[in-house]
Amino acid sequence: MSRLVFTRGAAQLTSLHAVPSIRTPVSTVNHSLASSNLRKSLLGRPGLLGVKRGMITWFTNDGKQFPATVIEIDACEVVANKTVDSHGYWSVLLGQIDKMKNVSASDLAKFEAAGISPKRHTAEFRVRDESGLIAPGTELKADYFAVGQLVDCMAVTKGKGFAGVMKRHGFGGLNASHGVSKAHRHPGGSGGNQDPGRVLPGKKMPGHMGARNCTVWNNEVLHADGNAGILVVKGQVPGPNKGFIRIADAKKIYGKSVQDLQRQD
Numbered sequence: 001m002s003r004l005v006f007t008r009g010a011a012q013l014t015s016l017h018a019v020p021s022i023r024t025p026v027s028t029v030n031h032s033l034a035s036s037n038l039r040k041s042l043l044g045r046p047g048l049l050g051v052k053r054g055m056i057t058w059f060t061n062d063g064k065q066f067p068a069t070v071i072e073i074d075a076c077e078v079v080a081n082k083t084v085d086s087h088g089y090w091s092v093l094l095g096q097i098d099k100m101k102n103v104s105a106s107d108l109a110k111f112e113a114a115g116i117s118p119k120r121h122t123a124e125f126r127v128r129d130e131s132g133l134i135a136p137g138t139e140l141k142a143d144y145f146a147v148g149q150l151v152d153c154m155a156v157t158k159g160k161g162f163a164g165v166m167k168r169h170g171f172g173g174l175n176a177s178h179g180v181s182k183a184h185r186h187p188g189g190s191g192g193n194q195d196p197g198r199v200l201p202g203k204k205m206p207g208h209m210g211a212r213n214c215t216v217w218n219n220e221v222l223h224a225d226g227n228a229g230i231l232v233v234k235g236q237v238p239g240p241n242k243g244f245i246r247i248a249d250a251k252k253i254y255g256k257s258v259q260d261l262q263r264q265d
Contacts, residue, residue, distance in 0.1 A: 033084065045132045046092040046125035047248030048144055049076045050231060052155070054241050058222055058232065068222055069153075069237040071245055073142040073229045077116045081133045082124070091126045092134055095119030096244075121244050143226035150218045150250035155239035159211035169204040214238040218250050 050071040058068035074097050082091040095111070097120040103111075111118045114136035127133065134140075145151055165171040165187040174180045174188070187206070191199040216238060223232035237245060 033089075040126075041251055042126055042128040043132070043249050043251065044128050045249070046094060046127060046134065047151075047246055048073055048140055048142075048231075049094050049096040049121060049123055050074075050245045050247055051097070052237055052239055052241055052243045052245050055236065056232075058234070066234060067236065068232050068234055069219075071153075071231040071233065071237070071247065073140075073231055075117070075119070076140045077114070077119070078134045078136050078138045078140070079110065079114050079116070079119065079122060080136055083130070083133075089126060090129060090132060091124050092132065093122060093124050094140070095122040097121060123244075123246055125246075125248065141226035142224045142229055142231040145221050145224055145231065145247070145249075147221050147224055149221050150253060151221060151233060152215055152217050152248050152250050153219055153233065153237045154213065154215045154246040154248070155237065155243055157210045157212055157214045157238045158240050160209035162206065163209035164206045165204060168206065168209045171204075217252055 050073050053070045053072050055067055055069050057065050059065050076094055076096045079093040079095045098117040099120040103118040116137055164185055166173050166185050171187055173185050174183055219233040219235050222234055
């Protein structure tokens with residue numbers, strides 16, 4: 001059912017169920033530093049640097065067991081801070097494992113300014129504001145994280161080299177017999193002849209596998225010993241044994257960021 005509406009002397013046929021249009025203002029993006037940091041979900045404090053030492057079976061008091069990863073925190077110290085005035089953002093530069101030889105003059109001056117020994121591995125952690133900065137030379141131990149809290153572990157995965165589609169993407173492959181000749185692990189069709197007549201972007205194909213940055217979210221801290229430098233987290237952590245790991249407070253806790261939880265507090 002419709003009705004006839006006269007507007008400025010002209011008749012217009014409209015529906016009774018039509019929703020009148022509303023002109024909304026054009027949204028603008030706030031490019032300030034504070035708004036940019038909120039969009040990036042930066043944490044309020046830096047994380048830790050560690051070395052993966054292997055996996056164990058963790059037993060609870062009620063008899064349950066599950067896999068866990070042992071991470072060593074070895075001489076993790078603050079090297080320097082970056083501020084908005086000097087670099088345009090807030091961050092903390094950490095280093096781990098003392099390095100006693102083959103240190104360049106520029107790196108040596110950087111560590112001497114902080115009053116610490118040269119480090120084998122350094123990494124930068126961006127923070128939300130000035131309150132997250134830590135004085136250079138401060139040592140961060142394993143008890144920096146509390147038992148029971150959730151952390152994110154970032155590392156480079158194991159390199160697998162050039163891999164086929166069955167190993168890289170989990171393809172099923174072709175039949176083992178019944179007419180299949182030298183194509184048992186073949187990916188099958190890739191582009192078609194006439195339609196679509198090309199290989200579509202994003203097609204899963206053979207290629208280099210592994211050796212890429214990976215983050216495992218929400219690992220629970222099971223044990224933290226500051227004196228021994230041992231941190232045990234629940235589940236697996238990317239990378240091989242003796243590989244470097246970045247550990248930080250969890251960003252995604254059941255769909256909510258840490259900042260959202262802090263705002264509620």
